[in-house]
Amino acid sequence: MPRISLTVDGSPVSGDVDVRATLLDALRERFDVTTPKKGCDHGQCGACTVLLDGRRHLTCLSLAVAHDGAEVVTAAGLGEGDELHPVAQAFLDHDGLQCGYCTPGQVCSAVGMLAEADGTPSHATDDLEAETELTDEEIRERMSGNLCRCGAYPGILAAIKEVAR
Amino acid sequence: MSDDLRIKEIGMERSRVEGALKVTGRAPYAMEHGAGHGVQEPLHAFLVGSTVSRGRVLAVHADEVRGSEDVVAVLDHTNAPRLADTDDEEYAVLQDDEVHFRGQVVALVLATTSEAAREGARRVRVEYAAEPGEHVFDEDSEGDEPEKLNAGLPPSGSTGEPDLALASATHVLDETYRTPYMHNNPMEPHATTALWDLGPDGAELRCFDSTQAAHSVRSTLARLFGIEAGRVHVEASHVGGGFGSKGLPHAHNVVAVLAARSQPGRWVRLAVTRQQMFALTGYRTATISRFRLGAGPDGVLGVISHDVVEQTSRCKEFAEQTVAPTRHVYAAPNRRTSTRLVRLDVAVPSWMRAPGEMPGSFAQEAAMDELADLVGLDPIELRRRNEPEADPETGKSFGDRRLLECFDRGAERFGWSERGPARSRLEGDWYVGLGTAASVYPAYTQPGNQARVLAEPGGYRVEIGAVDIGTGARTVLRQIAADALDVDLDAIDLRLGSSDLPIASVAGGSSGTSSWGWAIVAASRTFRAQHGTSPEPGDESVAGPPKKPVDEDYALHSFGAQFVEARVNRFTGEVRVPRMLGVFSVGRVVNPKLARSQLVGGMTMGLSTALFEESWRDPRFGHVVTDDLATYHVATHADVRDIEAAWLDESDHRANPMGLRGIGEIGITGAGAAVASAVTNATGVRQRSIPVTPDKALGWE
Numbered sequence: 001m002p003r004i005s006l007t008v009d010g011s012p013v014s015g016d017v018d019v020r021a022t023l024l025d026a027l028r029e030r031f032d033v034t035t036p037k038k039g040c041d042h043g044q045c046g047a048c049t050v051l052l053d054g055r056r057h058l059t060c061l062s063l064a065v066a067h068d069g070a071e072v073v074t075a076a077g078l079g080e081g082d083e084l085h086p087v088a089q090a091f092l093d094h095d096g097l098q099c100g101y102c103t104p105g106q107v108c109s110a111v112g113m114l115a116e117a118d119g120t121p122s123h124a125t126d127d128l129e130a131e132t133e134l135t136d137e138e139i140r141e142r143m144s145g146n147l148c149r150c151g152a153y154p155g156i157l158a159a160i161k162e163v164a165r
Numbered sequence: 166m167s168d169d170l171r172i173k174e175i176g177m178e179r180s181r182v183e184g185a186l187k188v189t190g191r192a193p194y195a196m197e198h199g200a201g202h203g204v205q206e207p208l209h210a211f212l213v214g215s216t217v218s219r220g221r222v223l224a225v226h227a228d229e230v231r232g233s234e235d236v237v238a239v240l241d242h243t244n245a246p247r248l249a250d251t252d253d254e255e256y257a258v259l260q261d262d263e264v265h266f267r268g269q270v271v272a273l274v275l276a277t278t279s280e281a282a283r284e285g286a287r288r289v290r291v292e293y294a295a296e297p298g299e300h301v302f303d304e305d306s307e308g309d310e311p312e313k314l315n316a317g318l319p320p321s322g323s324t325g326e327p328d329l330a331l332a333s334a335t336h337v338l339d340e341t342y343r344t345p346y347m348h349n350n351p352m353e354p355h356a357t358t359a360l361w362d363l364g365p366d367g368a369e370l371r372c373f374d375s376t377q378a379a380h381s382v383r384s385t386l387a388r389l390f391g392i393e394a395g396r397v398h399v400e401a402s403h404v405g406g407g408f409g410s411k412g413l414p415h416a417h418n419v420v421a422v423l424a425a426r427s428q429p430g431r432w433v434r435l436a437v438t439r440q441q442m443f444a445l446t447g448y449r450t451a452t453i454s455r456f457r458l459g460a461g462p463d464g465v466l467g468v469i470s471h472d473v474v475e476q477t478s479r480c481k482e483f484a485e486q487t488v489a490p491t492r493h494v495y496a497a498p499n500r501r502t503s504t505r506l507v508r509l510d511v512a513v514p515s516w517m518r519a520p521g522e523m524p525g526s527f528a529q530e531a532a533m534d535e536l537a538d539l540v541g542l543d544p545i546e547l548r549r550r551n552e553p554e555a556d557p558e559t560g561k562s563f564g565d566r567r568l569l570e571c572f573d574r575g576a577e578r579f580g581w582s583e584r585g586p587a588r589s590r591l592e593g594d595w596y597v598g599l600g601t602a603a604s605v606y607p608a609y610t611q612p613g614n615q616a617r618v619l620a621e622p623g624g625y626r627v628e629i630g631a632v633d634i635g636t637g638a639r640t641v642l643r644q645i646a647a648d649a650l651d652v653d654l655d656a657i658d659l660r661l662g663s664s665d666l667p668i669a670s671v672a673g674g675s676s677g678t679s680s681w682g683w684a685i686v687a688a689s690r691t692f693r694a695q696h697g698t699s700p701e702p703g704d705e706s707v708a709g710p711p712k713k714p715v716d717e718d719y720a721l722h723s724f725g726a727q728f729v730e731a732r733v734n735r736f737t738g739e740v741r742v743p744r745m746l747g748v749f750s751v752g753r754v755v756n757p758k759l760a761r762s763q764l765v766g767g768m769t770m771g772l773s774t775a776l777f778e779e780s781w782r783d784p785r786f787g788h789v790v791t792d793d794l795a796t797y798h799v800a801t802h803a804d805v806r807d808i809e810a811a812w813l814d815e816s817d818h819r820a821n822p823m824g825l826r827g828i829g830e831i832g833i834t835g836a837g838a839a840v841a842s843a844v845t846n847a848t849g850v851r852q853r854s855i856p857v858t859p860d861k862a863l864g865w866e
Contacts, residue, residue, distance in 0.1 A: 018280040018647045029209075029279055034197035036188030037405070039352045040439040044794035047352055075190040088188040092180055099635025100187030101352040101405025107188055124803075144801040147794060149352045149406050150635050151769030152762060153805040 004068040009077025013054035035129035046146030049105035056112030075104035090159035098150035174644040178758040184659035188263040192403040194376040195356040196238035206459030207432035211282035213272035218787035219298035219510040226290040249391030254480035256670040265480035267788040268444025298510030300787035314486035326500030330468035335457025342528035343854035346780035347449040351407020357421035358442025377407040378671035383664040400662040404634040409516030412673040420783035426805035443792035447515025454528035464540040466497040478513040488522030496553035519830035530602035530838030556720035564819040565718035568752040571726035575748040579728040590850030595732040598847025602838035604725030608826035614684035614707040618692040620700040624656035630666035651688035685711040725749035731843035752817035752826035764810035767832020773800035775840035
């Protein structure tokens, strides 16, 4: 089995992984990093979202062996020490969660989305030439890869708006 | 009843106790217990599902798989451990060669890695003697009347002379309303991590399970495996949603323990895949409701008649109580309900959020909306004219019935007076309409709950074997305990999520907070009676509510009114819901912050069922073809715009000492009918089924 090394939430990890192992399964089963969740295993729900080399990424859709040397940040690695990341704190404040299973993916996706919103238009953008403004519509569109079955969407929107402000 | 319970923490906005763990992904779910929890080098299990819907397994060819690297065992009906009780066909997994539905577990591969288990399962070859199965039903299917519906309700009932009343009514509505197959789809797939531990004193079974009811998983597994319940330990510290599908154990619970039983001393992890969930973990039956309403010239109902056809699995009966809401919402001297159940060679249906109440209230509310049109009345005015003085079914007084107040408050807040005639408002390319419907859900309290109060230095530990599936139980029970013991919130260490804690009923039927909270109040009172207000650390009391907790002289229900603005694109039929408001009467609200999430969450699932959700069953093979989240559509961020939940300021002293009635399910009831009502108002095309897809919205069906 090939050996890979990753940096996960600032700590180096390495080990042998099955060539068939997804990055998600390698994290969860090989390296005991269970922050990213497995909701569908097919890139349909977003629960496995992490920041991979700074961009949001569905770990269930990529093979672990393809990411040797990558830097992975999960929801557990966003904050400084015991301090929650502002996005995570805003989720808590606005009750943008219930069962919590989609939450780490939502939080990572929100952090990645805020960094991406640098003028790049989305499906919800009317004027492709103008500077993109992070309206409610833009946030909803850009977060729609992350499903929440409990229906915490309004709280999540409020949380992201507070941080984006 | 609530006179002597302090109300200080109850009613306060509090953030989720476990919120920080969840936003950082540190809360452990059933598959996530590792060495830190004593789970060393677990084996991974992967299920093999039947590819026929009816017949027998002739042979399971797995020798090659057994010889593969990393594969530890392959179990099928010839070599799996025997169960002590095989009466329940859903649970009698791998016990005989019979196949009852497509997707049924016919084998399982155990391996040291999940990749090897999955690959092994793919390579197991199963030979069948297939028989033709029946997989579909319609309004003409014969079926039969079940003995009882879910929740123990009678399948049918009749009062007065419904047929005579229909013959003499001025306005007669006779239409059929439909709801599709739906799947619960909690975000966390069902999973069990199990250990069959051979200790010196006999076997002990340990499970980390994704369940709404740790105690019922314990008692079910104890019975099936023939061991004492005290030797079964089920932990469910965090559960990624359930919506009913984790309310009862399902086949995967049994098969995970069969696997563990076959490898004593080794932990086994089994997660059902998203696709397998569509066959193994329950779903809501499709329903066909024929509604006949007869009204006088003023719209006053003389008769309500509701005949339902629905289906169950031939191997296990589950009869959705679709007629239930028809018995309690509107007055009429002549009434009839009936249920016909068609038995098919399909997966076993089970609880899904507001079983019966959700599809039944869709039918009834859509029918009332249509009758309002027929009579020429505003839909709210029609409901006002048919408000009962007592529960139509039992004749008992309603403990608290404020449905009309919900409608009136909601109408004012939503701007209901702006609603015009059907198809009268076109804005750009969008038809715009407003709709409304009533919500209703019974106030259940489950018997048999117990709680423990234990004095510790500087505070109290309060324990109950309940489960927080995302409802906020950890947080609100702590608030209730603080008031029950008359101490600060900080003095309460609330523990739940294990069958080793005092017995607790299911997180279902919107009964958790009422049932568990009452047990905590009772245990706190017993504690104070036994140990006073200055107890020694170590003093403890265990107690539960009185045996017959609910005031049986009254009909206890929650009510609500939902309002929807729908916009329908006149060219594509795309339906958008920019605004949704629910006003609810649910008794006292323990924590407004978390209650809002529960009610909005229910409404969101209601919106989702109204516009998207539909499981497509292949009529030839009997399985769901839309078996993932790309093809079974649920509402996303972009679909959910302005959803607001409000409630009346009240306390129901007849329900329980806290004065609450439960909030987990009422939000989904009535939501679909309110959307259908709004789309009908927008386009002028009457909507009698959900989901309201673009073809239906514009009448192209």
